[in-house]
Amino acid sequence: MSNRHAVPFVTPGVGILMALAAAGLAVLAARLFWGLGAVTNLDNQYPWGLWIGVDVATGVALAAGGFTTAFVAHVMHRHQYEAIVRPALLTAMLGYTFAGLGVCVDLGRYYNIWHFFVPGLPNGNSALFEVGMCVCIYLTVLYIEFLPVVCERFRGRVKLPGALGNLDGFTEGLLRVVDRTMDRVITVFIVLGVVLSCAHQSSLGTLMVIAPTKLHPLWHSTVLPLQFLLSAFAVGLAMAIFESFLASRSLKRPYEVAVLAPLSRVLPFLLTVYFAAKVIDMANRGTYAHLAELTPQTLSWLAEVGIGVVLPAALLMTHRLRRSPGWLFAASAMIVGGVALNRLNVFVIGYKAPYADTAYVPSIPEILLTVGFISLLVLLYRAFVFIFPVLHEEGESHHA
Amino acid sequence: MVTRRDFIKCAGGAVAALGGVETALASTGPHLDPDRVGVLCDFTLCIGCRRCEFACAEEAGLPHGELRAYDDTGVFAATRRPDAESLTVINRYPALSADHKPLDVKVNCLHCEHPACVSACPVTALQKNALGPVTYDPWRCIGCRYCMVACPFQIPAYEYHDATAPRVMKCTLCQDRTLEQGRPPACVEICPQEALLYGSRASLLRVAKARIEAHPDRYVDHVYGETEAGGTSWLYLADRDFHQLDLPEVASTSPAEVTESIQHGIFKGFSGPLMLAALVGVILKSAGACEKCEAEAAARNEAGKEADHE
Numbered sequence: 001m002s003n004r005h006a007v008p009f010v011t012p013g014v015g016i017l018m019a020l021a022a023a024g025l026a027v028l029a030a031r032l033f034w035g036l037g038a039v040t041n042l043d044n045q046y047p048w049g050l051w052i053g054v055d056v057a058t059g060v061a062l063a064a065g066g067f068t069t070a071f072v073a074h075v076m077h078r079h080q081y082e083a084i085v086r087p088a089l090l091t092a093m094l095g096y097t098f099a100g101l102g103v104c105v106d107l108g109r110y111y112n113i114w115h116f117f118v119p120g121l122p123n124g125n126s127a128l129f130e131v132g133m134c135v136c137i138y139l140t141v142l143y144i145e146f147l148p149v150v151c152e153r154f155r156g157r158v159k160l161p162g163a164l165g166n167l168d169g170f171t172e173g174l175l176r177v178v179d180r181t182m183d184r185v186i187t188v189f190i191v192l193g194v195v196l197s198c199a200h201q202s203s204l205g206t207l208m209v210i211a212p213t214k215l216h217p218l219w220h221s222t223v224l225p226l227q228f229l230l231s232a233f234a235v236g237l238a239m240a241i242f243e244s245f246l247a248s249r250s251l252k253r254p255y256e257v258a259v260l261a262p263l264s265r266v267l268p269f270l271l272t273v274y275f276a277a278k279v280i281d282m283a284n285r286g287t288y289a290h291l292a293e294l295t296p297q298t299l300s301w302l303a304e305v306g307i308g309v310v311l312p313a314a315l316l317m318t319h320r321l322r323r324s325p326g327w328l329f330a331a332s333a334m335i336v337g338g339v340a341l342n343r344l345n346v347f348v349i350g351y352k353a354p355y356a357d358t359a360y361v362p363s364i365p366e367i368l369l370t371v372g373f374i375s376l377l378v379l380l381y382r383a384f385v386f387i388f389p390v391l392h393e394e395g396e397s398h399h400a
Numbered sequence: 401m402v403t404r405r406d407f408i409k410c411a412g413g414a415v416a417a418l419g420g421v422e423t424a425l426a427s428t429g430p431h432l433d434p435d436r437v438g439v440l441c442d443f444t445l446c447i448g449c450r451r452c453e454f455a456c457a458e459e460a461g462l463p464h465g466e467l468r469a470y471d472d473t474g475v476f477a478a479t480r481r482p483d484a485e486s487l488t489v490i491n492r493y494p495a496l497s498a499d500h501k502p503l504d505v506k507v508n509c510l511h512c513e514h515p516a517c518v519s520a521c522p523v524t525a526l527q528k529n530a531l532g533p534v535t536y537d538p539w540r541c542i543g544c545r546y547c548m549v550a551c552p553f554q555i556p557a558y559e560y561h562d563a564t565a566p567r568v569m570k571c572t573l574c575q576d577r578t579l580e581q582g583r584p585p586a587c588v589e590i591c592p593q594e595a596l597l598y599g600s601r602a603s604l605l606r607v608a609k610a611r612i613e614a615h616p617d618r619y620v621d622h623v624y625g626e627t628e629a630g631g632t633s634w635l636y637l638a639d640r641d642f643h644q645l646d647l648p649e650v651a652s653t654s655p656a657e658v659t660e661s662i663q664h665g666i667f668k669g670f671s672g673p674l675m676l677a678a679l680v681g682v683i684l685k686s687a688g689a690c691e692k693c694e695a696e697a698a699a700r701n702e703a704g705k706e707a708d709h710e
Contacts, residue, residue, distance in 0.1 A: 037560030044483060044557040047548035075680055077688040080701060108543020108558065108566040115523040115542055122523060125660045128546045129522035130667065191684065195677045199667075210516050210550045210659045213650060222658055262701070353554045354648050355481055 005251045009386055013250075017375040024372010027365040031105060039365040045353040046360035048106075053347035054370050055102025057204055058340045059095050060135070061228075061235055065243075066092025066142060067197035068236030070190050072263070083259050083392035086149060087247060088240040090390050093142040094377050096135060102373065103132075127206035134200035141193045148186065151179035153388045201232040208346055216350035217287045218301045224346070227277050231339045234270040237263060238312075238335035245329045247391060250382070256392070261322045267335065271313035278305065300341065300349050308338010429514035429630070429654065436532040437578060438601035438633040439588060440608055441506050443645070444618055445595035448473065448490050448504035452587035452596070456488045456508075459574055459586035479646065482507055484557040484569040488587060493645055503638060505645045506587075506596075509534060509555045509571035510625055511633035512654060517547035517556060519656030525568070532601065532633045533573035541568060552629050552650045573633070601633055608635055630654030 031039045042049050065088035073081045104110040115121045116136065122129050158171045205228030208215045221227070241260045248255050282288050291298055312331040321327040348360065362370075385391050450470040457464035462485050476492035488508035495502045511534045518526045518534060525540035526547055543566055548556045559566035574585040583589070584598035597604060608623045624642045625632035629650045636642065643649050666672040 031563075033563060035561050035563030035566065038563075040560075042545075042558075042560060044481070044548065045554070047545035047558065071680075075684045075687065077684075078701070103544075106544075108545070108562075109541055110543070112523070112540070112542040115540060120524075121540055123519075123521055124667075125519045125656070125663060126522040126546070127659055127663060128520065128544060130663060132522060187684065191677055191680045194680050195673050198676055199673055202666075203663075206659055206662050207546070208549075209662065210520055210655050211552075212655055212658075213552050213648060214549070222662070225662060351549075354552075355554050355646070 004386055004389075005253075007250070007252050009382065014379065014382065017379050020368075020375035021372050021379060024369045024376065027369040027372065028105060030365065031369070036106075036108060039363065039369075041360060041363040041366065043360075045356040045358070046351065048347055048351070049360055050348065050362040050366045050370055051102050051106045053344045054340075055373060056099050056106070057343040057347050059099040059102060060201070060204060061232055061339050061343055062239050062336060063092040063095030063099070064197065064201060064232040064236030065240040066095075066145075066236070067193050068233055069240050070145075071194050072237070074187070074190050075194065081259060081263055083256060084240045084244055084263070086390045086392075087243060087385075088236070089142065089145055089149075090381060090384055091239065091243055093139075093146055094380055094384075096139045096142060098373050098377050100135065100139060105369065127203050127210070131200050131203045131207065134196050134203065138193060138196040138200065141189050141196065144182075145186070145189050145193065147178055148182045149388050149390060151175045151182070155179060197232070198229060202226065202229040204228050205346075208351075211351075214351055214353055215346065216290070216297045216352065217285070218282075218290050218297060219346050219350045221281050221285065223277065223281050227274065227281070230270070230274040230277050231342060234267060234274055235335055235339035237267060237270070238332040238339075241328065241332040242336050245325065245332070247385065251385070251391070253391070255325045257323060257325055257328065260328060264316050264322050264328055264332070267331075268313045268317045271309050271335070275305070275309050275313070278309075297345070297350055300345050304338050304341040304345055307334055308341060309335075312338070429656070430518065430528040431530050432513060432528075433530040433532075434602070435600050436530065436633070437573075437599065438511070438532055438604050438635060439573075439585065440597040440599075440604040440635045440637070442595050442597075442611070442637045443503050443505055444637065444639050445593045446490070446504040446506065447593055447595075448476070448492055448502070449592065450475075450490050451590045451592065452506065453486060453488055453490060455586040455590035456571070457486060459577070460487055462486065480507075482509075482555060482557060482570070484559045484567075487569060487571045491646070496640060500639065503640070503645065505638075505647075508587075508634070509573075510553055510629075511571075511573055512629050513631035513633070514629075514654035514656055516550035516552060516629070516654060516656045519654075519660055520546040520550035522546065529575070529579060531579060533575050533578060534570075534633075535572050535575045535579075536568060536570065538565070538567045543568075550655065552655055553648065601635070604635055608637055611637060627652040630657070 027039055036042060040049060040051075065084075069081065069085045069088040072078050073085045104113060107113065116129065116132055122133070124130075155172070155175045158168050158175070159165070160168055160171065202225035205224035205226070208220065209222055209224055212220055241264060244256050244260055247253070291301070312334040315321050315327060315331045315334075321331070351360075451467065454464055454467050454470045456462075473492070476490075479491050480486075480489040482489055488506060491505045491507060493503045493505060511532060512528075515526070515528050515534050518524075518528050522544065523540050523542055525537050525542075527535050527537070529535050543558075545556075545558055545568070547568055548554075548558065556568050556570045558568055574583075577583045578585060588596040588598040597607065605623065605626060608626075612619045612621055612623070618639060619637055620640055620642075622638075622642065624636035624638070624647055625634050630653050636647070638645060
């Protein structure tokens with residue numbers, strides 16, 4: 001690894017993550033050899049569980065920072081926020097990659113995933129088809145958006161080993177062409193990324209609209225797609241703030257409060273819009289009556305909205321708390337946790353099939369795979385920021 | 401603050417669009433043949449012999465014992481659900497009174513007229529045949545199990561223990577027999593009581609209503625499946641309210657109508673995404689085109705930072 005950062009790549013924490021990742025990969029192997037039934041608690045009552053709720057739905061929501069930060073910095077031309085665009089882009093790129101992997105692990109016939117692209121097979125009525133298609137295209141867009149970072153890392157420094165050294169000149173030329181082309185077309189991909197993200201973030205909410213008798217009325221609504229989109233706006237920026245603090249701490253860099261605090265000013269506004277979309281719909285449907293029931297679902301709804309939406313919105317309205325690294329980190333963590341809990345509520349906790357006689361509780365291997373994939377994602381993130389110029393350097397400006 | 405206003409407009413537009421979707425629920429759904437088939441299942445005629453369970457397993461190539469083994473009425477002690485190895489089951493419900501007999505209820509895929517599972521399937525592995533059956537093609541299936549999430553009757557089951565080629569398992573109305581050979585489904589053919597009638601759905605509906613009219617004391621005045629979930633190919637007659645027989649109370653429209661309206665409303669002709677792209681483009685231009693704006697933005701930001709410093 002390069003000496004980009006003042007800390008070594010491997011630390012005790014990294015060692016733990018590696019062990020967790022290895023455990024997750026072992027579960028993956030077991031799932032491939034013995035099937036879903038052997039490693040999961042999924043059954044005919046609960047066809048979707050932890051992997052869809054966390055790896056896929058939550059993963060996609062928390063990766064929303066990729067398009068929200070690009071929108072703020074590049075579409076609205078608030079260039080002072082460019083420092084957080086690249087880390088958010090990296091999170092999105094890895095987050096979507098792992099969401100896609102999560103889907104494939106959960107698919108009974110993962111090897112048929114190419115059927116999405118065979119003319120005549122796709123079903124335009126299916127929200128899942130729309131989500132899958134958008135995610136595939138958006139993942140490609142994210143990889144393309146990351147190309148300038150790769151060019152910046154290697155341009156003028158290409159030194160291939162051994163006989164490949166003859167290709168140094170050619171590779172340099174290639175990087176130059178890619179870099180120049182990307183300079184011209186990056187805007188197109190940024191706009192495309194925003195549109196694709198809005199489309200699939202909302203369609204993830206459409207997924208459960210088709211199950212009105214199964215999803216708890218506290219969550220089931222025909223405006224679920226709008227609520228998913230609005231929460232993605234908020235959690236995208238919150239996640240960018242949250243991960244900036246984590247990266248700074250782990251890599252012993254100063255906190256970027258000067259950039260993060262002004263950005264966080266928009267969060268109370270976004271959270272209020274999201275909150276309004278939830279409570280107005282709730283009032284329309286009269287579903288607030290369920291709040292008096294005191295079931296696990298009710299408590300989960302209250303936690304999601306109280307700790308995940310109302311409290312951080314209130315905290316971030318105060319100038320002093322926005323400038324405090326501790327409070328800003330806490331508030332952004334609450335938003336991240338709140339939206340994660342919302343996705344878990346919609347796909348797992350709030351789901352009850354009409355003939356369900358037992359409750360779904362994820363199996364140990366299911367949890368190990370989810371934790372393992374998250375660990376692997378964090379490890380890859382760390383490797384990327386060690387290799388590539390992702391994190392903002394003082395006195396340096398990124399152009400992509 | 402052009403951008404924020406634009407954003408609010410955009411969000412407002414999205415709300416309006418979704419509202420419009422809800423009010424303008426166009427009746428969508430698959431093309432259906434007027435002569436499409438169905439099965440009328442009269443619970444009051446069923447004697448619970450479970451021969452249909454045997455015939456079904458045999459026809460579908462699923463594990464089954466000898467026919468004699470199905471005489472065992474011990475299975476009625478618990479309420480059963482169809483699963484990956486038995487696509488239809490009979491459950492027995494106690495008699496309403498001493499002069500009634502217990503009621504035997506056959507449970508299987510109802511073959512909705514506008515099936516949620518078909519609407520949900522991303523790769524058209526499940527299809528509504530114009531002649532009635534909801535068919536399944538395992539070759540197309542990716543195993544996402546969204547059909548199982550979507551089904552309001554909780555019918556499709558999954559071969560979770562097959563590591564390589566698991567299938568979604570449900571009654572396909574013996575798609576090979578009914579669609580290709582023109583024969584009735586195996587369960588109908590074996591039924592010794594004519595509790596199951598196979599024929600055009602329209603004529604079966606007339607038969608069902610005639611029976612209710614002729615024997616109002618014998619039947620509850622309700623043909624389950626006439627309108628449930630937008631109508632189903634299977635039609636049921638019973639002597640009591642159907643929810644007492646664990647048949648769910650579902651809306652008279654298919655759950656797929658709402659989602660299909662949302663999908664069509666937003667994505668028809670890519671109008672939604674194109675409008676959003678245009679909006680983002682406008683913001684991009686208006687926020688970045690003139691240097692003056694940018695300078696102003698910088699000044700505003702300075703002011704903002706000041707404000708943040710207090």
